[in-house]
Amino acid sequence: MRIIKNIVAAIALIICGNFAIAQNNHTSLLPADSAYRTGKLENGLTYYIRKAANPAGRAEFFIVHNVGSLQEEDNQRGLAHFLEHMAFNGTKNFPGKKLLNYFGSIGVKFGANINAYTSMERTVYNISAVPVQREVVLDSALLALHDWSHYISCEPAEIEAERGVVREEWRRGDDARTRMNKGIMKFQQTGSRFAERDVIGLPEIINTFSRQTLIDYYHKWYHPGLQAVIVVGDIDPDVIEKKIRARFSSIPKAVNPAKRENYTIPDNKEPIVGYFTDPETKAVSVRVTVKIPNLSQEEMQTRKAIYDEVIRNTFLEMFKVRCQVAQESQDSMFRGAVPVFGKLSYASQTFTTTALPYSAKTIFKSLRGLIEEFERVRMYGFSKEEFDQAIVRVKKGADQNYLRNRKPENRDYVSFAVDHFTRQYPIVKPEDYHKISSEYIKSITHEDVNASLPVILSDNNRVIIFSVPESDKKYLPSQEEIYKMIEEVKSSDLDRFTPVGEKKLTIRKDLPGGKILTERAVSSKELSIKHEKQLDSATEWTLSNGARVIWKEEGATKKYVSMRAFRKGGYMLPYDAKQIKIAESFLSMYTINGFNRLEMQKLGGSKSISVKPSLGYRNVEFTGSYTLKDSVEFWNLLYSYFTAVTADENQIANFKNQLLKNLNTPKGENSIFIDSVSSLKFISQPMKSKLTKEDIAAINSASLTTMYNNLFAGADGFTFVFSGPIPASKAKELIVKYIGSLEKGATVAEKQLAHKEPVKRKGEVSLRYKAKNMLSSKASVGRIYFGEVPYNAQSNMYSKFIAYILRDRYMKSIREEKGGTYHVGVTNDIMKYPNEQVEFSVDFDTDPALVDELLVIVQQEIDNFVKNGPTEKEMKEISLYLQKVYQDRKEEILWPAIIANSIKGEVSLQDTEKVFLPKVKADDIKKFAKKIFTSGNRMTFVFEPEKK
Structure with a gap:
């Protein structure tokens, strides 16, 4: 095995070399969105203008300051954010609250439409969804941006009044989750300026700083050379450009401006280990983060930016499956693991995998499970079989993302400009981005992904973070134990990963079908639909098994068929509420037509189909959708949810273990408070009964399957509603074959149903x-x-x-x-x-x-x-x-x-x-x-x- 590992390492070096050479194929510049008009005034101010009409008759007005908390001196901690607050408390041309009052009078509301945010690196102000029909409104919006550029008043009385607001904003984040997340973020940025700053700042500075200290920060960093005005919407770019030049050219150019430094996060050779505890938290997790170098500014403008994203997305799909397989195995070291790519501000990209242990006692074991999955990939890479399965899901995700975002809203165009100004991200039209990414999806290979592993799963630049309640810190391993374990894993003979094969749905060709008893055309009137858009016509059938089906044909531009099915029941049914609750919690774990949870996830990833059961106080439901090319698979899957549902023993064991863990975990103060509120708020809570150890012990395959069938099986009483690009005449044969073949089932009479919603006191x-x-x-x-x-x-x-x-x-x-x-x-x-x-x-x-x-x-x-x-x-x-x-x-x-x-x-x-x-x-x-x-x-x- 040692020989094999040395060969793999050598191959990785060769691939890495080829990978580096191959990058030369990705150096062509990305096509820029030519609809943006950009320019720079003599005083250094940059502007972006783009005509768009989504929504029509509205425009977005933004001013971006390429400075934030990182630029604060030690005695200014929190003042970048405090200055943002002051912008709404008086400017040269809008003293006091006149800015908010004026825009409020034309339906532009503070909070919803007028706002700002401060981050480590930038401060952004916006006036959004502004009606553009009157020129005076355009002028007023630009005047507000003008004042935010250089003329925020910072009146002493307003500063004193705002201290309490900002102090309470700091207090708002004083909870276990925020404290731990902030601590973890700073720890990941150890040794950098990022770890020394916090946007909200320090209370002792917020309470005591002098006006002059705030003015010092303001005048040092708020100047045109670090500012951009962005206007996007249903406007005439020629008119807006003239107005910007006329309004903003008079702002003085900074003399000997301070240099804005781009800060970095230092590399580390050995893993940095951090331990985070809090007496208020009950959460237990361990995460491994790898810091990944950013592309250079020049590379960000090239096709390499999209190529790298396709590689990362494909890697992520394959690694997710490995984590899921490890989670589902009988000797699993964790009950869940979530891998994601992210960023540490503008300084670094990251790959993080977070494991959820079964308990704090097994947290070190969970870390070992993560390291083993890291090393297994590093040793052997991904197989072609894994890649072939993953690339289908990557393509599906890219296509769906494009369909969602192919028509950006005005505010989306603003976001593109903000990132271009502050992070030099390219501005690429969605159709161009999708076209290039699709080309790479078609052309990359599993070797290309494996060539990225030395970077994504690097031995260097790792950060390991444990999060546990204060009472469980005794279970945390030492740094020496962690280093020793990592070396043990590296030198061990890990088994190769065995890919999970793509299962095929059993296609039922022998279904008897049913009979249609009635058929009629229905509209909003017959169905009592109260909606501003009227339902002109749909077809309704009643079937011999008691099912009712409504089909609404939509235009050919509709890409998919969607479904909602429901029947009275749910928690109203005359079954023990605990048993219904158990079945509801287990819904995603049932085996459907021989497909376990992982296999169902893979099916949904490779096919454009979905069926999902749910239940509530008064109904049981199915939601679903499919594209026409996957029609057969959808209808067979829907049929299976009524006829072929079982409970897997391995899933049951994991489910019971988790229920016992929840039962045995002492409740935190927050949970006790929530329970107390619920008991006082309601006089009747039929669903509140809690599970006992005896209830959990009694859970088995038979009880789970029986309850599922009691809730969902049988067609009688179900109403199925479909819409999509298929005429009712063609849909009819599918309805008769699949829904018509369902057994009638035993429907609980409506008189036996009992409402169980909680009643307020x-x-x-x-x-x-x-x-x-x-x-x-x-x-x-x-x-x-x-x-x-x-x-x-x-x-x-x-x-x-x-x-x-x-x-x-x-x-x-x-x-x-x-x-x-x-x-x-x-x-x-x-x-x-x-x-x-x-x-x-x-x-x-x-x-x-x-x-x-x-x-x-x-x-x-x-x-x-x-x-x-x-x-x-x-x-x-x-x-x-x-x-x-x-x-x-x-x-x-x-x-x-x-x-x-x-x-x-x-x-x-x-x-x-x-x-x-x-x-x-x-x-x-x-x-x-x-x-x-x-x-x-x-x-x-x-x-x-x-x-x-």
Whole structure:
């Protein structure tokens, strides 16, 4: 075996040499999207302009600053982000809140349409979905970008007011997941400037910096030489270019500007090992990251950029399968492994595989499992058989990605320009990108992928990271143990990987078929469809086995047939709720027509077919789709989901082990709080029964298969809805053959069904939970109001207005005036079951010391709304905003979902609510709010750390 490994290593060197030579074939430049107009003013400012009309009548206005947290001095930590906040609190031409007030008055809303973000490397401001019909609006948007370039006021009073907001934004991220993720990210960037900076900054600096320190950063780094203005939309590029030159040329050019340094992340020869624990987390994982060098700026402009992506995607498909096979094996070292490619800012690409151990006790074993899979690939490479299977999935993914993105929206074109300016990424039209990637997909070989292995799975530049609860750190191996294990694996005789063969679906040619009892044409009227787009005509059949089928033919441009099938049942059926819950959890693990979970995933990857069962409180359902070339496979698969479902013993064993692990894992404070909230919120929770060890022990193949058949088998009572580019006359023979051949089955009579949705507790409910052993410094607050209203589009529209208005009012009173939180979320949820009612939820994070004071403000705003209703200004702004949203919405009409939901009585209220927009009156909203907020149904839930 040692000899073989030496030969493989030698071959790898030869291949690597050939790989390097082969790169010369990829040096031609990528075709640039010529629709962009670019230029640079004498002061150094760059601009990008592109005409686009998706959506029509709108434009995007962006200004990009090619600076971020990396440019901060030690006494400026967090000021790049703080300056971003100040841009919305007063500029030369828009003092105070005039910028937000003006754009709000034309339906361009702060948060949704006006926003900004700061990263390590760049700061980006945007005014989006701007109506372009009036020239004054275009001028105002450009004036705002102009002020953000050089004229942010940074008034002392506004700085003081914003400290609290930014402080609360920092507090918002003070939780176990964010702390650990930040720590891991910094650790991966060990030895670099990236590890020394954090966008949100340090609280001690945010609380104390002087205005001059902020101005120093501002004037040093915000100058035209590091800025780009981007305008994309339904505009005249000639007009916009003249306006940009006239507006921005007067901004002074920087004198002796500071040099913007491109920082790097140092290489490491031995793996860097990091250990991350937190008393608040229950998550256990180990990950291995390989840092991969970026292409040079010159190479990024060539076909090599696309070639490398195709190689990576193909590698990833093959490595995913290996991880899945290892996971499914009887002696598996982990219960899951997820490989992904990523980036560490602009400095490095990465390949990371994260393993999920069965428990913290086996975390070292899980790491060994990952290293073995790494080394197995390094020793032998991938086989042609693996490659042949993977390249089919890569092609399918590329084609689907192109279909999704072939018509970019205005904002997508902006993103291309942002990355071009800050990272020198090429701007390539989707059709050109797809054409080139398709050429490479057709031409690459498994040897090409194997030639990339010395880079993707390099021995150098590895980072190994363990994440466990604080209580489990005793199971973490030492660095010496890890190094020793890696060397053991490298010198061991690992078996070659045996590819999982491509199984073929059993094609049933002997099906007896069924009989059609009735056939008729149906439309929106017959099916009670309430949707702005009317169903002109579809065909409905009833079959002899009790099935009902509706077929909607769509144009030839439709590339696939889609399906929704449903039947009353689910948790309403008269079976033990625990057994239904077990079957639901096992749904993805059932064996279908001899195909286990992994084989089903491979089938779905190579064929354009899908069938997926699901169940809810009131129904069982199937969703599915297929392209015409895979029609036979789809119909056989659908038939199999009704007739050939079994439970594999190996899957059952893994499933039971995971259930036992979940049962034995002590609950964290968050989980206890959530359970407590649920118990208080609902008086009736028929589905809440928990599994016991005895329940888990009793799970077997027979019980799982029986419950699946109880839930899904048999055609009687099922309604199947299809749409696609096939006329009903041709679809008819498929329906008769496959659905008609299903047995009728024993359908539980409707009178035996029982609703089991949880019922809310009325009146005043409250819980203030003091969490023990918490590092977090924040309290999470939730306030719920609910009341009974008709389940219709009008109620939905009223509740939407109330949520938008309250959100804006809380932003002013709680965020801006009190500095009490970064964000107050107000959501509205209108529901039909078990009772028709609407629920409003007000949620925010804050300093525990401010909870009571802020809850008083929450109620004061509610009381004021009930007493006085919305203002004329609020009504106008929300109406304009929603009108713009409806105009811009490009909703794909999914007839199977629309028809199925209409028959079930689960109509999407958003489909019809916009007809009520012109009819909404302030007084109607006031009455609606009074009905809800004076009903006496109020719940308050607070989760906060126990005082030490």
